Amino acid sequence: MKTAMPYPTPAGEVTLQVVGAKVDGRALPLHMISRTHQVVALHEVERREWDEVRLELRAELPRGELSAGAWRDVVCVAVLTEGATNARTTARLSGTAEDGVRTGSITLTRGSHRSRAELSLYVVATVEGVPGRIIGGTEESWIVDLQAREPVRERELVIHKVDFRNTDEEWLRPYRDAPWLIETTGEMPTVHLNTGFEGIEDLLEGSGNPVEKAVRGMLAAQIATEAWTAMFQAAVDGLDVEDGVPQWPTGWRDRVLRGLVGDVFPDLSPADALRELHARRSEGGRWAELQPRIHYAAARRARLARNLGTTVRTLERSGEDNRR
Amino acid sequence: MTRHIDDLPERIGLLRDAAAARLVARGVLTGQEEPPLVAAIRAAEPIEDDRSRWDVRPIRELLDEAMRRHPREERAQADAWLAPRLHATLRITRAEAADTGVWNFLALVVGPDYLVWRHLPTRTKDGETPAVTADRFRGLHYKQGFARLWWAAELFRDADDYRPAVVACRNQDVLNTVLRLDIIDHRPTARAVTRLLEQGTVTIGREVNALATAINTAASTLMYDVMAPDDGPDADGLRQWIDDCDLAPPASLDTLPDGPDDGPIPSGSVDTLVKQFEKLFAEAPVRGREAAGTTP
Structure with missing residues (x-):
């Protein structure tokens, strides 16, 4: 947390680690917790039915600085939230013999969470006589992913493989000639990959020689470009406006917007970029001008x-090899 | 044009956003046509749970009764009547309620006519045909016509006591503004807001909006969870209530039903926040009210 506050805050860094997790009392294998990505993956929990997960936490606060400063009644609170379920659970961490280290646990209940919970840490103190002041916290939250198989942070797209010609999803049938379709109306953006399109599955999934690999990379990048463009447009179209000010959306729309605005408007802060996007969307002409940048x-x-570069390089090499 | 209770399927299904989007036609929003019932049912996925909490009939009965009890010109008041009863009938967890498929199904299969009755504007500019906005049919939890009521009951109730939720739903500005704020996910914060409404500290829309802005802004430097601790709802109490769905009689139409007994909100914590919010509100700019301390 680096936002400037109208009262003194400590300069040192605050960190949070999930050091263990128990699912209904049974320890979750440690490889399900990734410190690098700050993710806990709960999807592959062996028992499908579970009621609660207890996360063991360890926080480190700026040593020395806190005891010397103007802060009284310093408490350290872990907060577990999920936007989609309006869930909010808090737990106080308590001090240990080790200076600056606080530990504790927080419980995630199944009925209150759906797909991705966020875990963050706040340091709160009485400052200049005012209790409850937030004086610090983690810069990046942990993610508790209830759907991921591996603890990986990015989960932006669902790939849905289906034969467009023979599917119960009637709306896909008219598109049976298309190799893929991108849909952005749902909870997660989805690439419907038409397995009825001859050869596309092998092309995307086989191992193959370097040329095939390069083509696969190209194709994947092509699909991804289309998907990102469609997701970005959908996120901008769905912006909610309060008193004329566009609000950051939730879920994947938020991640897509934040992920791309930096390249669309390199000179603007994210908040200004969001306003600019909304303004341009509302007046048609200037929106069209933006298309190259979105693309x-x-x-x-x-x-x-990168993928195109690799493909060109690989094709050159294979051409040389053939001449030899 | 109404959905007749005997034509409806027995069970609620999940109607995905993409499928719902294709069913929300312009004519549906203006009330001139109904979403095609057979197509909507076919597009829905069944829910793997045969308990009565997913029954369609008790919910449709509530919709019919809400329209019978409230004259069209007072239809906004139906919110406060319907919200606790819908919540007590549709006994689901927050995780289940976060599935937009449930709300899409209620909107397009069970009660499209209710949404038109409740949300069709009475006036439009330039003689346009009045139309309900699409987000009442499929939209965010604080916009969708049924989700907003269920969530208002869920977020403003004090354990099994729905009275604070009724207070919240009587005020459209609470539903429109406060319901969307993350800060009310902390139970004492939500209860303090309804307390201020009960005691008349805030009444009209611009006061509610000023209060909402003030407490939401202050939450960036103040942590209400620390000032007003709450051990949170008791998950077992909620689970018990959901498991009792097959035993409970239908929600009473005349007396307020009971919600899940999942632990009362600590009243001391609510008192602390009421004092804090009164102070914030007194200092907040309210349109039409003279700013504190600037009286000439």
Whole structure:
């Protein structure tokens, strides 16, 4: 937390680690907790039915600084939230013999969470006679992912493989000639991959020689570029406006907007960029001008240039090999 | 044009956002046509749980009764009547309520006519045909016509006592503004807001909005969870209440039903926040009210 506050705050860093997790009393294998990505993956919990998960936490506060400063009644609170379920659970961590280290646990109940819970830490104290002041916290939250198989942070797209010609999802049938379709109306954006399109599955999934690999990378980047563009447009279209001010959306729309605005408006702060996006969307002409930049941002995110570069290089090599 | 209770399917299903989007046609929003019932039912996925909490009939009965009890010109008052009864009938967890498929199904299969009755504007500019906004059919939890009522009951109740939720639902500005704020996910904060409404500290819309802005802004430097501790709802109490769904009689139409007994909100914590919020509100700019301390 680096926002300037109208009262003194400690300069040192605050960190939070999830050091263990128990699912209905049974320890979760440690590989389900990734410190690098700050993610706890709960999807592959062996028992499908579970009621609660207890996360063991360890926080480190700026040593020395807190005891010397102007802060009284310093408490350290872990907060577990999920936007979609309006869930909010808090737990106080208590001091240990080790200076600056606080430990404790927080419980996630199944009925209160759906897909991704966020875990953050706040340091709260009485400052200049005012109790309850937030004086610090973690810069990046932990994610408790109830759907992920592996503890990986990015989960932005669902790939849905289906034969468009023979599916119960009637709306897909008219598109049976299309290799894929991107849909952004749902809870998660989805790429419907048409397995009825001959060869596409092998192309995307086989191992193959370097040329095939390169083409696969190209194709994947192509799909990803389209998906990012569609997701970005959908997120902007769905912006909620309060008193003329566009609000950050929730879920994937939030991640997509925050992920791309930096490339769309490199000179603006995220908040200003959001306002600018909304303003341009509301007046048609200037929105059209923005298309190249949106496409550029999406292509960057999809690593199109890198994949194309690799493909060109690989094709050159294979051409040379053939001549030899 | 109404959905007749005997034509409806027995069970609630999940109607995905993408499927729902295709069913919300312009004519549905203006009330001139109904969403196609058979297509909507076919597009829905069944819910793997055969308990009565997913029955359609008790919910449709509530919708019919709400329209019978409230004249059209006072239809906004139906919110406070329906919200606790819908909540007590549709006994689901927050995780289940976060599935928009449930609300899409209620909107497009069970009660499209209710949404038109409740939300169709009476006036439009330039003689346009009045239309309900699409987000009443499929939208965010604080916009969708049925979700907003269920969530208001869930977030403003004090354990099994729905009275604070009724207070909240009587004020459209609470539903429109406060319901969307993350700060009310902390139970004492939500209860302090309804307490201020009960004691008349805030009444009209712009006061509610000023209060909402003031306490939401202050929450960026003050942590209400620390000032007003709450051990949170008791998950077992809620589970018990949901498990009792097959035993409970239908929600009473005349007396307020009981909600899940999942632990009362600590009243001391509510008192602390009421004092804090009174102070914040007194200092907040309210349109039409002279700013504190600037009286000439």
